[in-house]
Amino acid sequence: MAQITLEFPDGRTQAFDSGITVAEVAKSISVSLAKKAVAGKLDGKLVDVREPLLTDGKLEIVTADSNDGLTVLRQSAAQLLAAVVKREFAGVRLGRLAADEDGFYVDTEKDERQISADELDGLAAQMQRVIKDNALVNRVMLSKADALTEVSGDWYQTELVEAEAADEIPFYEIGGQLVLAQVVAAPSLKDLKHFKLLSVAGAYWEGKSSNPMLQRLYGTAFYKASDLEADLQKRQEARERDHRVIGNNLDLFFVDPKVGAGLPYWMPNGATIRRTIERYIVDKELANGYEHVYTPVLANLDLYKQSGHWEHYREDMFPPMEMDDDEMLELRPMNCPSHIQIYNHHIRSYRELPLRIAELGMMHRYEKSGALSGLQRVREMTLNDGHTFVAPEQIQEEFKRILNLMMDVYHDFDIDNYTFRLSYRDPKNTEKYFDDDEMWNKAQSMLKGAMDELGLDYVEAEGEAAFYGPKLDVQTKTALGNEETLSTIQLDFMLPARFDLHYVGEDGQEHRPVMIHRGLVSTMERFTAYLIEIYKGAFPTWLAPKQVQIIPVSEAKHGQYAHQINEQLRALHVRSAVDERSEKMGYLIRDAQTHKIPYTIVVGDDEVQNHTVSVRKYGEEDSRELPMDDFQVEIMHDISTYSRN
Ligand code: THR
Structure with a gap:
């Protein structure tokens, strides 16, 4: 039998019978390694543990606790999602699927209505069910003719199969569905526990704007629950920073x-x-x-x-x-x-x-x-x-x-x-x-x-x-x-x-x-x-659309003073306004904070009498009472030095 020589990461080389699989190579090293192997990496390219190796090369055994291991987990999730989508939506066409540095995706196309974001949790539940019922991922090799029959009616998958040079084309059988193996999946989905489907967005077939736009179902997956949680938290924070969301909340554009x-x-x-x-x-x-x-x-x-x-x-x-x-x-x-x-x-x-x-x-x-x-x-x-x-x-x-x-x-x-x-x-x-x-x-x-x-x-x-x-x-x-x-x-x-x-x-x-x-x-x-x-929408004073919000404790008693200091500030080109709404003061103060206004000023009896203002700076808990003249100096200094809040 023909032999191939494999080189391992520690530089060691060994000869094997040609056609040996990654799983068998791992087993020859140790039984525990074979158990942990989720894929191989031959000359830098991920290969399925069941793929027969026919050429010499550098081989790494990929285990879960590595970057490649995470990629394989996400690729497995993508293959599983494709299988579930195929089962749930008859006649759906599947585009590309892959893992990237943040998660995984599957591109889909349906004739009638599109898949909505509301359906993602349902699809994720179906994925969980498949994992629970039968976590095995079978690798099935089909002849090109059989592969074309299998994907007939799906012109995207047909294009992918036709582009394959090999006579035999790998498919994965997951949850009773055969899906074209576009990426390498792990032999079992048992490690796929902590994942989430996140969004639906448009993506052109093969990334070309002259091609039809498919729907990209996007998700992410981790080995550990804590990693998933941290990632979702990070995404939430990013959403809170998203200028489109803030732009809408603060009525900017x-x-x-x-x-x-x-x-x-x-x-x-x-x-x-x-x-x-x-x-x-x-x-x-x-x-x-x-x-x-x-x-x-x-x-x-x-x-x-x-x-x-x-x-x-x-x-x-x-x-x-x-x-x-x-x-x-x-x-x-x-x-x-x-x-x-x-x-x-x-x-x-x-x-x-x-x-x-x-x-x-x-x-x-x-x-x-x-x-x-x-x-x-x-x-x-x-x-x-x-x-x-x-x-x-x-x-x-x-x-x-x-x-x-x-x-x-x-x-x-x-x-x-x-x-x-x-x-x-x-x-x-x-x-x-x-x-x-x-x-x-x-x-x-x-x-x-x-x-x-x-x-x-x-x-x-x-x-x-x-x-x-x-x-x-x-x-x-x-x-x-x-x-x-x-x-x-x-x-x-x-x-x-x-x-x-x-x-x-x-x-x-x-x-x-x-x-x-x-x-x-x-x-x-x-x-x-x-x-x-x-x-995050909290602009420094010099850039803030509204720099000062003045709230009179009682419009009847303190309204006049509020307007007087407002005029004074405006004469200095400070963007200030009096909040004249007859809401509770606590609400008005909170509202000024929600709109991230740098200075909120409250004026009541004391302030009118002493010609002072009670000032609360955005982000600070307490307010300070200071003479109006001093406040003017403070805010003008703030603006002219471009100072941060
Ligand atoms: N022409 C240049 C550009 O559009 C500018 O002058 C910077 O990038």
Whole structure:
């Protein structure tokens, strides 16, 4: 009989008869290991314990107490869920199923009504029943013809079977159902006790938006009850931070399908936060040598043809509008060509460089509907954009200056949880990126050099650059766990050449500038979403939509004084209001806390008489009585120093 040689993690090698299974190999090592084995890992790939091994390789025996063991548990849960769905819903079609770092999922499609989130607990109960009745997972090999018969009517499963190169295709028999083995399951479901089905969401077949959207049933599983509990707790906390939930509770913004997906409306409270951010950032940039402009959101399509957007970025653009006189107008997907027009409007001298043009620039990008999320991912957005035009020898200095300004801004907003990513082009993708090796190599190494000189840590990512140049991106995580770019600094030698930009140098000759594109606080939409999540809706005083809520103990007796101090505060541009509702005081105080208003002021007899206020700060238990003048000083200091609650 032919032999194969297997190498174990400790470096030991051993010869076995070809066709031996992982379970048999485990048994040859020890009976207890064989009992604990849930799968094997051959050359880094998970294999079923019953799979005959036919080639040499490095083999690990996977047991429950490992990351791979957890993956196998979740994969088993996915296979079980697929079996239960198949049994419960006749005619259902099954898409992909898998485990990921947070749980597992099964994609499904039904003809009539969709599976609703209310049905998940019922499905989980069915899963528990199968485990209780018969926890065994049989592995059944079917010939390709039999496999195709087995999945007939389910065109997704048919596609998967047809794509298989092998003559025999593995299925799992679970709870009396045969389901295509898309992933490796454990031979028994006895360890699958602590799991939960969590949500239903849309997912395109094979992740392509041109394909039908299936329903993804999502769940998670752990070996230990305490791990599941901790995970569910973490998810609950993330939900409480979710900017869409808080945005609704605090009446900050809404998105209405009647208006269009990804086109948010800012309610007065959200608009106040946004206006405060906008004023802050514009002032900050003016103080740092930027010149702010306004440019139109519409431009002739030729502008975007010249810039290369039409060639390399069209997928993200709205289709052009054809006008009466044959003019094609385009909603801009980026502001760079507009700022280039500003640069080019005058002859520029080396004395003007670095020339820093900035704008709260509104842009439109046709994001995929599946990617849209509250304010985080939208189709109309206003970017805190800026382009600095520099002489080549000024690149390094300007890069550092932008980075310092960014850090300064982060400090004011109390942002400290982020990572740096250097985003390079994918050299194979000439459709997405300008094809100019020399320029890319130069720009990428300059950016990397600048980061190394500053001694900053970063990760490098291929295929994440802008089409015109490499970027330094600042990455953060949303409450839902998605990574998003918050700030970006991009080095561009391309657009200055495409638009034939010049400046007159000290030598009287024409020279080509370099462009640095940068967004400090991203778009107003994404940044607001981010702030909602990091502050959990409890905005620091300077950003809070309402900063002070004044509650008179008795409207009749103390109302006049309440209005008087309200006027005083408003004259200082403090966003304060008197709560005139005739509810119990305890309720009004609690309500101010629920709305996370930084200062709640109560005024009664003592306060009227002494010209004082009783102040309770958000998050504090006790209130303090202090002279109105002192309170004014305190709140103004709070606002001007951007202090946290
Ligand atoms: N064009 C750049 C972008 O949209 C900005 O200038 C930062 O990413």
